[in-house]
Amino acid sequence: MAELPPEGKPQPARKAQPAGKPPAPMAATPWEDELTLQLRAKFGEQILEFSSYLGQNFLIARREAVIPILEYLKAEAGFDYLVDVTAVDYPERAERFDLVYILYSFARNQRIRIKTRIPEGFRPASAVPVYPTANWLEREIFDMFGIEFAGHPDMRRILMPEDWTGHPLRKDSSILDMDQRWVRQHLGIESGQ
Amino acid sequence: MRKFLRKVFLIDLIQGLWVTFRYQQPKFIYTEQYPAQRPKIAERFRGAPRLNVNPETGETLCIACNLCALACPENLIVVGSERDEKTRRKILTTFTYDISRCMFCGLCEDACPVDALELTQDFELASYSREGAVWDRQMLEEGPRPTKYAY
Amino acid sequence: MPDSTFLDATELVLNMGPQHPSTHGVLRVILKLDGEKVIGTECVIGYLHRGIEKIAENRTYAQFAPYVDRMDYVAAVSNGLGYCLAVEKLLGVEAPPRAQAVRVILTELNRIASHLIWLGTHALDVGAITPLFYCMREREEILNIFEKYCGARLTTHAFRIGGLQYELYDTFEQDVRAFCDMLLPKVDEYEELLTGNRIWIGRLKNVGILTAEECKAYGVTGPLLRAAGVPWDLRKAQPYSGYEQYDFEIPTGTNGDSYDRYLVRIQEMRQSVRIIRQALDGLPGGPIMGKVPKVIKPPVGEVYVSIEAPKGELGYFIVSDGSTQPYRVRVRPPSFVNLQALDRMCRGALVADVVVVIGTIDIVLGEVDR
Numbered sequence: 112m113a114e115l116p117p118e119g120k121p122q123p124a125r126k127a128q129p130a131g132k133p134p135a136p137m138a139a140t141p142w143e144d145e146l147t148l149q150l151r152a153k154f155g156e157q158i159l160e161f162s163s164y165l166g167q168n169f170l171i172a173r174r175e176a177v178i179p180i181l182e183y184l185k186a187e188a189g190f191d192y193l194v195d196v197t198a199v200d201y202p203e204r205a206e207r208f209d210l211v212y213i214l215y216s217f218a219r220n221q222r223i224r225i226k227t228r229i230p231e232g233f234r235p236a237s238a239v240p241v242y243p244t245a246n247w248l249e250r251e252i253f254d255m256f257g258i259e260f261a262g263h264p265d266m267r268r269i270l271m272p273e274d275w276t277g278h279p280l281r282k283d284s285s286i287l288d289m290d291q292r293w294v295r296q297h298l299g300i301e302s303g304q
Numbered sequence: 305m306r307k308f309l310r311k312v313f314l315i316d317l318i319q320g321l322w323v324t325f326r327y328q329q330p331k332f333i334y335t336e337q338y339p340a341q342r343p344k345i346a347e348r349f350r351g352a353p354r355l356n357v358n359p360e361t362g363e364t365l366c367i368a369c370n371l372c373a374l375a376c377p378e379n380l381i382v383v384g385s386e387r388d389e390k391t392r393r394k395i396l397t398t399f400t401y402d403i404s405r406c407m408f409c410g411l412c413e414d415a416c417p418v419d420a421l422e423l424t425q426d427f428e429l430a431s432y433s434r435e436g437a438v439w440d441r442q443m444l445e446e447g448p449r450p451t452k453y454a455y
Numbered sequence: 456m457p458d459s460t461f462l463d464a465t466e467l468v469l470n471m472g473p474q475h476p477s478t479h480g481v482l483r484v485i486l487k488l489d490g491e492k493v494i495g496t497e498c499v500i501g502y503l504h505r506g507i508e509k510i511a512e513n514r515t516y517a518q519f520a521p522y523v524d525r526m527d528y529v530a531a532v533s534n535g536l537g538y539c540l541a542v543e544k545l546l547g548v549e550a551p552p553r554a555q556a557v558r559v560i561l562t563e564l565n566r567i568a569s570h571l572i573w574l575g576t577h578a579l580d581v582g583a584i585t586p587l588f589y590c591m592r593e594r595e596e597i598l599n600i601f602e603k604y605c606g607a608r609l610t611t612h613a614f615r616i617g618g619l620q621y622e623l624y625d626t627f628e629q630d631v632r633a634f635c636d637m638l639l640p641k642v643d644e645y646e647e648l649l650t651g652n653r654i655w656i657g658r659l660k661n662v663g664i665l666t667a668e669e670c671k672a673y674g675v676t677g678p679l680l681r682a683a684g685v686p687w688d689l690r691k692a693q694p695y696s697g698y699e700q701y702d703f704e705i706p707t708g709t710n711g712d713s714y715d716r717y718l719v720r721i722q723e724m725r726q727s728v729r730i731i732r733q734a735l736d737g738l739p740g741g742p743i744m745g746k747v748p749k750v751i752k753p754p755v756g757e758v759y760v761s762i763e764a765p766k767g768e769l770g771y772f773i774v775s776d777g778s779t780q781p782y783r784v785r786v787r788p789p790s791f792v793n794l795q796a797l798d799r800m801c802r803g804a805l806v807a808d809v810v811v812v813i814g815t816i817d818i819v820l821g822e823v824d825r
Contacts, residue, residue, distance in 0.1 A: 135755045135776075135777060136755065137754070137755045137756035137757065138754065138755070138756065139756075164756050164757065164758070165544060165545070165547075165758055167758060167759060191671050191672075192674060193674055194674065194759075194761070194768070194770060194787060195759075195770060195772065195785070197772060197785040197787075199774050199782070199783045200783075211772070213759055213770075213772070213787075217671070217685070217687060220692050220693065222759070224759065242672065242674070243672050243673050243674075243795075244672070244673055244674030244792060244795065246795055247791065247792070247795050248792070251791075255508075268501075269500065269501060270500065270501035270504040270824060270825075271501060271504065272501070279506060279509055280508060280509055282512075284509075286506070286509060286513075311653075316651040316652050316653055317652060317654070319651065320585075320647065320648040320649070320652055323585075323644055323647055323648050324585050324648075334592050334595075345602075346599075346602045346603040346606065346624075347603075347624075348602075348603065348604070348605065348606040348621065348624070349602060349606050349607070350606040350607050375517075375518070376518075377514050377518035377519070377521060377522065407521055408607065408610075409520075409521035409610075409612050410606060410607075411517070411518065411521065414620060423606070
């Protein structure tokens, strides 16, 4: 039997970046092939960038153009499978969230990423009419980040309990705070973390 | 006709039952009578930690480099050391390991440069209290103490 | 007594609660029933949510690897493979050929283990209790091999970023060959118990049909997509870790019902044994760890790598900000996306069929909830 250990040495500072600056942009190379020509012809300057990093192609679009691009890719280019919808939080940027759609085409055996930047409070259009897969995926984004999707048939929390406040995967939700809040509220004592 | 006979005489079900009846021989018994029969544990099994001691001199092998504490994903190792003025080396004073949060991933064992921290084959780690799951240096150096059952 | 309307209610809401022997974990399914026919289902998940993606943002790349095993805990080695491949792609290193071959062997053993648990528990749900014991007995052999190799049976942490930590132990090849030789007659035994069995066919045929178009629309991958007739397997379409060298078939079904999925998974076990034997025959020598820096700090960027896990397409989307800790790790779990199709598969089925459908999707709640 031993007593509880003494306070350990504090861990080295976890953040390598100075706080308040978004991460440096990635070293992407431009991406040109016949698909980009078709997309450029159809959408013009709604698509801001066609790039490729480590052999994986992605494009950055304006936030209103995302659903039309998805519809076009599904109907014309054969991207019939929505692999994933996810978001990344960059709190230092004005447009806080990066919404990422990953599509795959069985015929071409090719994956493509569509990224867009949205500010907090913006409600992007839901992809459920285009791909039914997006149903639970968008619910999870709402649960974890707080991004509401307009036109989603069932916009509510999926992983966290229904009465949870806050959105866990945002960078300003601290795990310790969430733990202390829950313990105080439900158990009435102080959490020992 | 054959299909009709197969159906009426339950041939497909009897085939399955025959497989089960084949296993009624005692030599196919796979159950291990624990705790009378302890299982054979592999050498690399990641079980309870142990701080190794030099068998001749009785001194600890740990050089208090703190690499295991830095490698641990759960930050549950606390290495206390003091500097010996004569040899300018660090001497281990306290070493605490919290079994209750350990996930036995083996990163600490991989990180140790002198093979002082080792995960043994002991898996019987229950204790009666939460504090009993925090092991100090003495418990870690003693090593596993499996209970012997008298049968 | 008033003309009470509640007695005429034709819709009954039944809760197949989080504690249920047939839901393969803590899954809550709310069933709307008309007598015994299912009108609609709704899944409530999140009981096993542990915040693994949030934890990833506070650990270094190497420290996060043990956590990944805990998602699909039945087939932990695949999770580790996907994560290591994703980080290696970010770093731009490739594991040496020997490490790749050993990774393939362990991943295929892990696929057999996952399918054995699937078969055992699915058969148990339907009512056939015997296959469970037999499958667990075979799984014991696989877990013994894992234990002798990396030290743990379930949460293996077998791979490291850049290759392998441990060299193969002495009797590895004998053990694996003995296991492969033992398994094939046992798979024939499972088929003897189940495939022609009229009860099994009656419970599984035409239950939970999901056509190929619906699979693609719902994003369903893995054995469900193959049973619907689409011969798509990430190991063939976008090979990773040396899979292009091995010769194996992709079993497909025709109807997309539960019986076809059962046949597909049985065939996949046999194909896995074939891959393991080829990998053992051609096992190259050489180092087991690639050139990885001591402190893993990938350049700023993002990558999406996916592998064919036993349950479907398991994908890792890792965003790096140049520091030692990942900025965002997103795991695309196959069970989460496949479970969405439960509603579609259960329309018009009976309550007993819901149990069969949940079993045939092969979900692991650790992966659904992360």
